[in-house]
Amino acid sequence: MDPAPQTHPILSYVLSRIPTLSKPRPAAASEFDIEQPPAHTPSPRTPSTAGEFELVERMPGLRHPSVLRAMTRAVADVSAARSALQVLGPRPDHELVDSSRAIVAAAEAGDSRIPEGDVEACRAVVRLEETHDAYEALLQEAEARLERVYRSAMEGTDLDDEAVEKGGEDGGPAAGADGGDAAVQEEVVAVLRQAEEGKPVESVRLVDRQLRLLPEAFGRIQGLRVLDVSRNQLEVIPDAIGGLDHVEELHLAANALISLPDTIGLLSNLKILNVSSNRLRALPDSISKCRLLVELDASYNGLTYLPTNIGYELVNLRKLWVHMNKLRSLTSSVCEMTSLYLLDAHFNELCGLPSAFGKLSSLEILNLSSNFSDLKELPASFGDLLNLRELDLSNNQIHALPDTFGRLDKLEKLNLEQNPLAMPPMDIVNKGVDAVKEYMSKRWLDILLEEEQRRIAAETPQASSTPKAWLARSVSWVTDVSGSFVGYLSGSEKSEKDAYLDQQF
Template identity: 85%
Template sequence: MPGLRHPSVLRAMTRAVADVSAARSALQVLGPRPDHELVDSSRAIVAAADAEAGGSRRVPEGDLEACRAVVRLEETHDAYEALLQEAEGRLEAVYRSAMEGKDLEEPDGRDESAAAAAGDDAAVQEEVIAVLRQAEEGKPVESFRLVDRQLRHLPEAFGRIQGLRVLDVSRNQLEVIPDAIGGLDHLEELRLASNALISLPDSIGLLLNLRILNVGSNRLRSLPDSISKCRSLIELDASYNGLAYLPTNIGYELVNLRKLWVHMNKLRSLPSSICEMRSLYLLDAHFNELCGLPSAIGKLSSLEILNLSSNFSDLKDLPASFGDLLNLRELDLSNNQIHALPDSFGRLDKLEKLNLEQNPLSMPPMEIVSKGVDAVKEYMLQRWLDILLEEERKSIAAAESPQAPTTPSAWLARSVSWVSDVSGSLVGYLSGENKTEKDAYLDQQY
């Protein structure tokens, strides 16, 4: 790579590397970023306390100061993350220039390729202007697709195309989406994938009829809280970004969402509200930094496809409610640090595809895992029944004691009832019916 040896390139790269190193060191000193839900609640407490300034304060001073500290830590993280992103961008630009053989200290001239690019830009702008003129003349414009055309700017006037239902400007060079996009009252499909977007406007929450939103493969570090107002959404793709968290209330509002892709981000947790997405059919969160799942994940009663693979050393266990995902058909947990599946795992009777590769599993044993999904379900189901029967035995023994309570616990009653419900399927498992050879690795069908 001879370009890397040019003095101007070396100087620029040295400065950029030093800035990247300094920003990363500062972030390491700060420690882990506070949980987003904790930050939101702390901000709300601080805002309420500030509004009550001079009056009677309901929050103890110590608690209020702790909330302020959380907010300050979050803002400091934001500042250094922005510095890191800017420094990494400069380093990438230096490297790209070196590969193209450019001298960074020489001004760029308008060569033939630049002139050609300018010509392309003019052609694209003509198409955009033609659509806007058509709308101004009262002619219907329901769909506008301008894909892979190096579009750099989306005019504010697009927000005035009242009949627009589909807007697809994927694979361009957009860095900003205008606030006026919130004026597209009838918009149902918005595709912004593979651009250079750093943020989305808050006005996106005004798109109440939006059903499909694709913002994948951009540079987003967060989604606006207002996105939760897009209650008609059934598909949301925010994959291949730099998201550190999802909006706290996203699950409470997007109750119609069917498919959610958030893979290839930097998520360390999913908000607890995600458990309220009762319509969710597919959740893909692979290749993040997830440390766990919300404890109520089992409330996702419609979930059929779940990919949590490649969260590596961060994902170590699954919540007890995991066994309540009774409609789950496909599950990928590969490349994590899971030591044991939850005892309730055997309840996943509809599970057809399971990938547990590259986990230090001890429960179930690897010899069971190697036999495939049916063997795992059978083993975990038998384990679950053994646990329930042992609890029943203890309860009976306690009931016969003079000090025993007059009624069994509600949990035990539910458990014994469930034993009766699954006894028929257990006979089928243990008699060898429906057993198959080792299942293939989980297919990527979405």
């Protein structure tokens, strides 16, 4: 329920330091225990993780107590909502939500066979899901609000100004201009003027400029190969972006994008696309038309599915990051990405993999960790990933590795932690990847031998298995063979070919 540092870095930083903003209550003498150190709470001045160090380096004002206090006041609603959700309980399983919605819809359509108590229980599940959705939206809004509070503090605006904390509706410094502040506007204008004058513009990097609007004129910059507008406040990418015929890299990470324009499919030379850390619920189907795409990063969004034909068209894709989403399945067309080298789909809601997953013959790095209760098994074709070197299956509900797992000879790194594994046994798993490979390889060979024995048994006519019958069959077989051999030597019924062989002998 706490905001993730990866998607809401400022909010996570502020909420983790709320206890430090008030003076600690002195412990009573009876409560003091010399053997127990005091509970540690992160200092408002000292970052405690790598992510926080990076954040404070980018926003050094976060160390100032007055800035932190203003931010704390600005996210009081988040603290209240978090407390309420802790009482209501965790987010329900997506399958439960889907079935509950179906039952409620059927009841509202007039189906009287459903007990009223069941309908009410299903409505409660749907309401809880909607509450969690609203909480996620609140987190996104709070993150943007903290950005405005920080910016206002750095500009010298009164931190107690209520309008600042609400987002600068009165048109103060926090409201800003559509293109960011004056300096950023000048930078944008300079780029466009250079392009209009016919001067070559191959790369435009406007990272962390607080941009809220990307002018359509950017879509008319001929010869542009790299466009990077990451870490801004963009909510929309103009359709004119499709006019960038030569663009090879497009970086839109860490904005507030809800959707991408369909014209993105016109970027026929695009090789690298980064749309991570936005609010995307889906990727446009037209993205499949970017056939030269080599790297696609759509992590840290709210994706629930991938375009149906994405694998049939993106045959050159080498790296695909879709972790930290809400994917319930991978479309079967993904199995056609025969050039795919890396696939990261951890922290989703995957219920399984396509049956033809083993067709990803170039795959070397695969991360399917933290799909928790949803991922329970792997397809039999998994053993066809013969080039796989690194595999992370931790934090799932996998009970057994597929029998074909023993074929993964090139596997070097394997993480199976936090799974209720019975096959292979945990004592084998604890010995490491080589022990698992050896165990599963031997098991695979045993299965092949058993299948071969069954095949031979099925092809052999049924006969009595008594010693007498076996002896009779053996004598008959020897008699037949010896008789044929004697007949051959005696010259009876020799063909022309036999005569020729005798001459050679």
